[in-house]
Amino acid sequence: MSLDKATVKNIANLARLEVRDDELEHLVGELSNILQFVEQLAEVNTDGVAPMTSVAHMELPRRADEVTDGNYPDKVLANAPECHDGFFLVPKVVE
Amino acid sequence: MTELTKLTLAAARDGLKAKNFTAVELANAHIAAMEKARGLNAFVTETPELALERAKLSDAKIAKGAGGAMEGLPIGMKDLFCTEGVPSTACSKILEGFVPPYESTVSANLKKAGAVVLGKTALDEFAMGSSNMTSAFGPVINPWKRKSDPAAQLVPGGSSGGSAAAVAARLVLAATGTDTGGSIRQPAAFCGLVGIKPTYGRCSRWGIIAFASSLDQAGPMTRTVRDAAIMLGSMVGYDPKDSTSAQVAVPDFEAALSGDIRGLKVGIPREYRPDGLSDEISKLWEDGIAMLKAAGATPVDISLPHTKYALPTYYIVAPAECSSNLARYDGVRYGLRVEGKTLDEMYAKTRAAGFGKEVRRRILIGTYVLSAGYYDAYYIKAQKVRRLIADDFAKAFQSVDVILTPTAPSPAFGIGETDDNPVTMWLNDVFTIPTSLAGLPGLSLPTGLSSDGLPLGLQLIGRPFDEETVLKVADVMEKAAGFSAAPSGLEG
Numbered sequence: 001m002s003l004d005k006a007t008v009k010n011i012a013n014l015a016r017l018e019v020r021d022d023e024l025e026h027l028v029g030e031l032s033n034i035l036q037f038v039e040q041l042a043e044v045n046t047d048g049v050a051p052m053t054s055v056a057h058m059e060l061p062r063r064a065d066e067v068t069d070g071n072y073p074d075k076v077l078a079n080a081p082e083c084h085d086g087f088f089l090v091p092k093v094v095e
Numbered sequence: 096m097t098e099l100t101k102l103t104l105a106a107a108r109d110g111l112k113a114k115n116f117t118a119v120e121l122a123n124a125h126i127a128a129m130e131k132a133r134g135l136n137a138f139v140t141e142t143p144e145l146a147l148e149r150a151k152l153s154d155a156k157i158a159k160g161a162g163g164a165m166e167g168l169p170i171g172m173k174d175l176f177c178t179e180g181v182p183s184t185a186c187s188k189i190l191e192g193f194v195p196p197y198e199s200t201v202s203a204n205l206k207k208a209g210a211v212v213l214g215k216t217a218l219d220e221f222a223m224g225s226s227n228m229t230s231a232f233g234p235v236i237n238p239w240k241r242k243s244d245p246a247a248q249l250v251p252g253g254s255s256g257g258s259a260a261a262v263a264a265r266l267v268l269a270a271t272g273t274d275t276g277g278s279i280r281q282p283a284a285f286c287g288l289v290g291i292k293p294t295y296g297r298c299s300r301w302g303i304i305a306f307a308s309s310l311d312q313a314g315p316m317t318r319t320v321r322d323a324a325i326m327l328g329s330m331v332g333y334d335p336k337d338s339t340s341a342q343v344a345v346p347d348f349e350a351a352l353s354g355d356i357r358g359l360k361v362g363i364p365r366e367y368r369p370d371g372l373s374d375e376i377s378k379l380w381e382d383g384i385a386m387l388k389a390a391g392a393t394p395v396d397i398s399l400p401h402t403k404y405a406l407p408t409y410y411i412v413a414p415a416e417c418s419s420n421l422a423r424y425d426g427v428r429y430g431l432r433v434e435g436k437t438l439d440e441m442y443a444k445t446r447a448a449g450f451g452k453e454v455r456r457r458i459l460i461g462t463y464v465l466s467a468g469y470y471d472a473y474y475i476k477a478q479k480v481r482r483l484i485a486d487d488f489a490k491a492f493q494s495v496d497v498i499l500t501p502t503a504p505s506p507a508f509g510i511g512e513t514d515d516n517p518v519t520m521w522l523n524d525v526f527t528i529p530t531s532l533a534g535l536p537g538l539s540l541p542t543g544l545s546s547d548g549l550p551l552g553l554q555l556i557g558r559p560f561d562e563e564t565v566l567k568v569a570d571v572m573e574k575a576a577g578f579s580a581a582p583s584g585l586e587g
Contacts, residue, residue: 008459033518041408049480051481052482
């Protein structure tokens with residue numbers, strides 16, 4: 001499958017990655033090339049095959065729904081680019 | 096003291112126990128080597144003070160006859176493991192300034208066993224690459240040189256290229272790696288080392304910066320098979336903090352090296368002999384088969400029919416998981432932030448500035464194959480083919496005990512010698528990716544040199560949680576191959 005510029009722009013938006021207009025042409029070629037490479041999977045007969053989500057032959061373990069960690073807001077915020085009064089700061093989202 | 100850097104991990108361990116030298120002396124010798132070899136760019140962060148502090152503690156323990164399996168042994172830590180109080184970058188600009196307030200389980204296990212960490216080693220950005228050229232901090236140089244052109248700078252492979260270069264250059268006795276599609280085994284082959292990716296679930300993934308969670312596994316990179324067995328034992332173990340950590344017993348891996356492989360059946364998959372495989376690699380493989388025969392094992396011709404689909408399957412599954420895992424880098428909680436007028440603009444600008452080319456490419460592909468309308472055609476299809484690939488191995492292991500293949504299709508290549516097509520670079524991992532998709536243990540062992548004097552590796556693949564057989568066979572082959580070459584200037 002060959003992508004077009006509008007599709008690549010849309011994917012970039014979904015991924016929250018800013019892509020400049022002058023990068024689009026190159027990306028269209030590169031991503032189309034990759035998709036053509038992976039599309040050879042279409043020739044494999046997978047009728048009746050269950051998708052493999054994990055190689056670990058195990059049930060996901062369960063545990064009691066209890067708080068077992070936390071109570072160190074300073075550690076949680078220590079790496080924040082901006083924080084204030086125990087909160088992460090972000091640009092204004094509500095007018 | 097330079098001879099201390101030429102010891103194996105096992106010999107250094109025994110030397111410390113016999114009090115032939117101290118852990119501080121061992122650490123100092125390696126710190127000096129590390130500082131002298133900065134031109135290789137193998138380390139992102141050096142931590143000599145921390146190392147010496149730890150070495151002093153090790154000496155105190157050893158004096159009392161105590162200490163763990165890695166007590167006082169200097170190692171490198173791939174900069175994908177979060178280490179408490181020490182910057183952890185994944186070699187990405189987006190983790191600029193990030194200092195983890197916690198320690199990954201594997202690095203904690205190693206420290207508990209007494210290992211002395213000299214620093215954090217370089218990798219391809221977020222472990223996405225096979226050359227170390229996608230690192231935000233510049234390429235790593237392979238200490239091995241071509242006979243015909245010693246001035247050419249070669250890649251160490253990737254993504255665990257800093258670890259590989261550091262072990263090969265005798266800056267550390269061993270180092271950690273992580274492997275998603277070959278990131279331990281391919282750089283081990285390129286640098287003349289032993290590297291094992293254990294069974295998925297053997298090592299905890301907790302605290303390892305995530306790339307593709309259904310594939311990522313940690314493992315050791317060392318100069319001998321015995322060293323790999325020792326270090327692996329100190330990395331593995333059940334961890335309730337990783338939901339896919341396996342509750343299986345931890346064997347004594349070193350004790351598995353019995354030297355006796357008589358009667359073992361070794362699968363030789365015909366699909367690993369593609370058109371265009373170099374004569375050199377073919378011969379290496381034939382030589383390996385001959386060594387196994389001479390030791391009393393029986394080669395068995397096997398078929399893994401879906402092998403050719405492993406690479407396209409991987410390049411749907413891994414980018415899909417990567418796009419999801421890397422969504423967390425948003426400029427809010429840690430790392431780089433580029434301001435924008437709105438929250439969305441801040442996200443998009445931060446991520447565009449923080450991620451390199453290869454990472455961006457994989458995020459975009461992953462986002463596409465997971466997007467509405469394409470999810471079934473790409474992602475679900477790839478998961479179905481992944482099962483067929485895993486079933487191929489399961490079927491083969493009904494009749495063989497271990498599988499032998501080449502590790503990589505070529506020796507180390509030069510920095511800047513590859514073309515711009517990402518798919519060409521991905522072909523480096525054509526022999527290692529199937530094992531990863533099936534979650535099986537895979538080990539790379541150096542068994543020969545190319546005509547140009549560069550190391551070449553063979554891969555041994557085992558049944559789930561049967562690292563012992565893999566290590567046992569590797570140990571026998573190591574002795575038969577007698578690989579003793581080292582980068583120029585570092586011999587014997």
